[in-house]
Amino acid sequence: LETHFLTGGDVVRVSRALVAAAKAGIELPFERAAAIDLAGRDVLDAVKTSVNPKVIDCPNPETGKLTIDAVAKDGIQLKAKARVTVRVNIDALIGGASEETIIARVGEGIVTTIGSAQTYKDVLENPDNISKRVLEKGLDAGTAFEILSIDIADIDVGSNIGAKLQADQAEADLRRFQAEAEQRRAAARAREQEMLAEVQENRAKVVLAEAEIPQAIAQSFRDGNLGIMDYYKLRNLQADTDMRKSLGDQTKPGKTNE
Template sequence: MPENLILLAVLLGGGFIFLAILFRFVPVPLWITAIFSGVRISLVELTVMRFRKVPPRLIVRNMILATKAGIPGIDSKVLEAHHLANGNLNNVVRALIVAEKANLNMNFQEMAAIDLAGRDVLRAMQISVTPYIIDVPDIVGLARDGIQVEAEALVTVRTNIHALVGGAGEETIVARVGQGIISQIGATNTYLEVVENPIAITERILADGLDAGTMFEILSIDIADIDIGQNIGA
């Protein structure tokens, strides 16, 4: 009788050890979660991911997100490849979801290319849907009458999706708008022209195409604040 109990204990202990090792290398619970979430992926694929140093949970989680959002053509191999290329998989899939909801015609390959180019693809898609305001402070121009005009501008932009790879960033917009306002102030005969009609300045700047070669499309430029500075010509 004691021998039978010892044998039973050994078998149970061995069984627990076997299951622990099995669940360590074969993510059965994760596979079950994937199946119930409508994601088609095999247990073998999930197991092999561990040997490729790809986190199975990362792949499955993003496949579930894509499936729930109704995004087609997302399989584990595509996601694995992007992860192994040091891409930000979470950002790419979430950016795809934003684009899908906004009816933007973007696919995974395009998003992945933007991500690998070093852009924050999720933020770019969000700005494409919801315009973003860039503050351009500390603009100081000199009118022809010798009076300084100090201004602050607010530039409303949205992402130019097709220029994300290779397009200049926010710093370029700030520099161009600031320089454009300084030039326009310098073209006025008196500082009063700026103070009384700042819209005329921003309209002329908008016509100059300052967003060319950048990752943004400028929607509007507004003078948020104007102050009169020193009389340099006195």
């Protein structure tokens, strides 16, 4: 006891733990009790929990989270609360994981079990299946506790997560399609402008070509390839063509003779 006191141990709690263990029929040597105390664990509370199992709320309300949320395969969210009954494993108390590990593992098991259910109705009809499957995983391995039971205290139906995800996906697809349509419209407008520019360019080429006709006629006169009668015939043909064009324009719908 003197050595334990000098090393910073709590002699009173160790002594009370030894007395409580002896009365409860729990084998607890002084060396182990002293080691547990020096490791920073409450050895007296450990003995009491070995005699009277402790109930742990999952999730821990002190963290601000009141339920464990999980989604079944049909997209419906379920909110569950569990109560885990544990007993301290004194042999694994030194170096064993704490209550937080138990809570985290149980929460993970509940989420996995609900997530593997085909519909949320299957979970509501048989909530005890969650406890059975979670217990089968051996979640107390490597911890300072032995899980005696896992009870689902409450389970409620949350929102339709699947429908929300589908709605968000549909909205995202709509924005993507609108962007693609706008891109195609912009490309069409650019192509239209290119075609208009090409038409103007071709018209300019026609005007330039027509401007060279008088020069070609004059050159034909000089070379003797075109006579005066041929020139008159060409002029008559042009006049006849202009007259036909004028008559055709007057007979179009919306045109009136002046």
